[in-house]
Amino acid sequence: MDYAANIPTRLSRWLYLTVLIAGALTVFAFAPFKLYPIAWLCPAVLFYSLTKAQSKTQYFKLGWVYGLGFFGLGTSWPFYSLYFYAQAHIVVAILGTSLFVAFVALFSTGLFGLIASLFRHHSLFLRLLLFFPASWVITEWIRTWFLTGFPWLFLGNSQIDSLFSSIAPITGVLGVSLICTLISGALLSFYLGNSVRRAVHIKSDPITQMVSNRAFVEEQLGASVRILSAFIIVLLVGACFALSQISWTEKKGKPITVSVLQSNIPQEVKLKPSSLLSSIDLYNEMTRKSHDSDLIVWPETALFDSFDRHMDSVIVPLQKSLKGTNKAILMGGFYLNDTQGVENSVLAITADNRSIYSKRHLVPFGEYTPLLKYLRWLNKWIQLPYDNVAKGQGNGILKINDYVAQMTICYEGAFGAEMISGLPEADLLINVTHDGWFTGSFEPYQHMQISRMRSLEMGRYMVRSTTNGPAGIIDEKGKVLATAPIYSQSIITHDVQLMKGSTPYVRWGNWLIIILVGSILILGVLFKRKK
Numbered sequence: 400m401d402y403a404a405n406i407p408t409r410l411s412r413w414l415y416l417t418v419l420i421a422g423a424l425t426v427f428a429f430a431p432f433k434l435y436p437i438a439w440l441c442p443a444v445l446f447y448s449l450t451k452a453q454s455k456t457q458y459f460k461l462g463w464v465y466g467l468g469f470f471g472l473g474t475s476w477p478f479y480s481l482y483f484y485a486q487a488h489i490v491v492a493i494l495g496t497s498l499f500v501a502f503v504a505l506f507s508t509g510l511f512g513l514i515a516s517l518f519r520h521h522s523l524f525l526r527l528l529l530f531f532p533a534s535w536v537i538t539e540w541i542r543t544w545f546l547t548g549f550p551w552l553f554l555g556n557s558q559i560d561s562l563f564s565s566i567a568p569i570t571g572v573l574g575v576s577l578i579c580t581l582i583s584g585a586l587l588s589f590y591l592g593n594s595v596r597r598a599v600h601i602k603s604d605p606i607t608q609m610v611s612n613r614a615f616v617e618e619q620l621g622a623s624v625r626i627l628s629a630f631i632i633v634l635l636v637g638a639c640f641a642l643s644q645i646s647w648t649e650k651k652g653k654p655i656t657v658s659v660l661q662s663n664i665p666q667e668v669k670l671k672p673s674s675l676l677s678s679i680d681l682y683n684e685m686t687r688k689s690h691d692s693d694l695i696v697w698p699e700t701a702l703f704d705s706f707d708r709h710m711d712s713v714i715v716p717l718q719k720s721l722k723g724t725n726k727a728i729l730m731g732g733f734y735l736n737d738t739q740g741v742e743n744s745v746l747a748i749t750a751d752n753r754s755i756y757s758k759r760h761l762v763p764f765g766e767y768t769p770l771l772k773y774l775r776w777l778n779k780w781i782q783l784p785y786d787n788v789a790k791g792q793g794n795g796i797l798k799i800n801d802y803v804a805q806m807t808i809c810y811e812g813a814f815g816a817e818m819i820s821g822l823p824e825a826d827l828l829i830n831v832t833h834d835g836w837f838t839g840s841f842e843p844y845q846h847m848q849i850s851r852m853r854s855l856e857m858g859r860y861m862v863r864s865t866t867n868g869p870a871g872i873i874d875e876k877g878k879v880l881a882t883a884p885i886y887s888q889s890i891i892t893h894d895v896q897l898m899k900g901s902t903p904y905v906r907w908g909n910w911l912i913i914i915l916v917g918s919i920l921i922l923g924v925l926f927k928r929k930k
Contacts, residue, residue: 410448410457415464418448422508428557429473430844438557443583445508446531450523457515462512466504468728474551476840480765484666484836505551509539518923524624525593528631530923533916536573536578538914542814547763549846550813557831559851559877563638565643565781567855567877568902571815571911575852577912578635589628601735647877648858648900651826655802657862657895658689659696661870663888666835669703669866678703679713685890686717686728692892694863695728699743699809699833702732706746708858714748721750727799729864731808731831740789743808745831747799754798757791758808760817765810765836773862794820802826802897805859809833814848815856815904822857826897833863843869843885851877858902860895 421444428438430886444464446701452458477499511534518530535554543550555575559566559896563582567576668674682701689695702709708730717728725751734755742757743766758766766788795818797806805818805825812818814831830850834843847869854861855877864870871882872893883889903911 410451410461411770414448414451415461418445418461418465419468419765421445422465422470423472425469425554426473426552426841427641428554429552429841430848431841433557433560435557435561438554438579439582442535442554442580443587446527446583446587446647447835449512449515449526449531451682452516452519455765457511458512458516458519459509460512460665462515463504463509466508467500469508469552470500470503471846473750473841474503476837476842477625479838479840479842480836483838484670492610495568495823506540507538510541511535514538514920517920518927520927521761521923524588524627524692524925528581528628529919531584532577533578533919533923536577536916537920539573539576547760550815551849554732556845556848556852559848559855562639562643562724564877565639565645566857567852568645568647568858568904569642570578571856571904571909572852573909573912577916578639581635582632584633585628589625590712592622592625602657602915646858648898651897654894654896655693656691657694657696657872657893658692659862659864659870659872660689660698660701661865661868661883661887661889661891662698662701662836663867663886665867666838669733669835675703679709682730684711689890689892690720693726694827694862694895695726696831696862696883697728697730698864698866698870699731699745700733701866702730705733705735705741706730706744707735714746715754718748718753720751721748724750726750726801729799729829729831731833731864736789738789742789742791744791744799745797745806745808747797749800750789754804756793756795756797756808756812757789759793760811760814761788761790762810774844791812796821797822797829805857806830813851815853816908818853819908821906822859823899824860826899828854828857828859828861830861830863832863833867834865835867838867843867849878851879856902856904858905858916859898862895 421441425437425441427434445461448461449458452461478492478496480488481487481495487495494855514534514537515531518526521530539553542548553576555572558575558579563578564575564579645854660682662685664678669678679702682697682709686695704911706714727747730746730748732744732746734757736742736743743756744755747754795806797804803825805821805828807830809832832846834846837843849862850861851873854873854875858875860875861873863873868887869882869887870891872880872891874880876899881891881893883891
C-alpha cells in the first residue's frame, strides 16, 4: 500500500455542487418524466462523493446537499398551496417551502449520510454493495413514520414501469428502492475497477515514522470486482424477470363496471361558497351519464360541505335513484361526528344502505395544525384553518353491496404498511383525492405513480378518483387501464376485476425488508474494520 501525507481536510465546493445537481436530476426518474434509469445513476454520484469524505460531518453534508436538490425540485409543490390558495405572502410561502425542503432533506438524505458514515472504515466494495444501499432504505423506512411520516419520492416508486418493480409484491416499495441503490453501487464498483484511493486512519507514516491521523491508501480490488458487479446486476435482472411472471392474487367473481368522475373544477372555484350548488349540479349530471355503471366514484370533498346539510336535496334523491339495483355511489365530503368534530369522509350510498369512511392519516399543517390556538397571530400573513379536521377510526374497510373496498383518502394512499390492515378481506382498492391545491406542479403525477405502486404491492385493482386528474383505473400489476388527460373534464369508465388472496407484502408488510437491511447495518457496526 502507498501512503501519502498532507491529506486535505475539506472537500471541493465543486463536489458539493455536483451532488446538489445530481439530487435535482433524480427527480426526472419520477412522473411525469418517468426516466427511471436516472434513479440508478444519480445515487451513484452521491455514493462516489462519499468515497471522498473523511468524517461524519462530510458524510452528513454531502447527503443533505443531495437532498436539498432532490426535494427542492421534487417536493416544492407546497409553495403552490401556500401562495395561491392559502393567501400567504410570497416571502412566507418561499420561506415555508424552503424550511420544509431543508427539514425533509435533513432527516432523509442527511440522516442517510450519517448512517453511512458508520461504515467509512470498511472496504469500498462492501460500502457500495451493502452498507450504502441498506442505509438508504432504512432512512426511507424512517420517513414512513417519523413525525407522522412523509413517504414521498421513494426511489422504488420511479421503477413502476421497469422490470425491477416486480419485487414490490414481496418487499413493498422499499425493496425496489434497495434494488435501485444496489444497481447504483454495482455500476460504480464496475466503473472504478481495479483500484480506489480512500482515506484511512493509521498510527504512523511508514517512511517518515511520524504520527499521522489520516492518509490515503490505494486499495487493490482486482479485476474480480468488475466481474462480481456485473454478475449482481445480471442476477437482479434475472430474478426480477422471474418474479414478473408470478400472479400473487387471483380473480374473484365477475368484474364490475366502474365510472370515475373527473370534474376538473378549478381550486379557486371550488373554494368559493357561491360555487357549491353549480358543482353539485355538475356531479349529478355526470352521475346520470354513468347510470349503467355498477359503481360511480366522486373525488375527495366533491361535496365541499357536510353531508347532513345536503341529505334531503342531494343524498336521498341519489339513493332513491338506486332502488331496485345493485349499484352504488361513493361521494367525498365532510361528516359531522357525534362530538361535533368534522371528518374528511367518503359516503357510500347503495339502494338500502349508507355507510361512512373517514380519513385516518391526516396531513400535518394541511388538515390539522399542531398548537393551532397558539398560532392565530400568523393569520396576518397566512390564512389558518378555523379548526383541525377530526381523525377517523377503523381499518379502512368499506362494504359496498356484495364486495369490500379498502378505502384511502388522498395522502393515505402513500402509506402501504397502513393500507394492508384491510387486506386480504378487501376485493379492491379505492382512493379519492383532491390535488387541486397543487395545480401546475409535479405532485398530481407523483401521486398517481404512488397509487400504481400500491396496486402492485397488494395485488388489487385500484379505482382512483381525483378532481383535476390524473384519475383512472389501475390493475393488480400497477398498469393504468383507463385514464383521462390531467386538467380535463371526463368520465372514466372501465371494468374492474375483484381479486382475492394475499401477496407476501400483505402478510409481512415492511418487516421483511427492514429485518434484512437492519441485519446488514447491525453486522457492519459489530464487525468494524480495524483502523
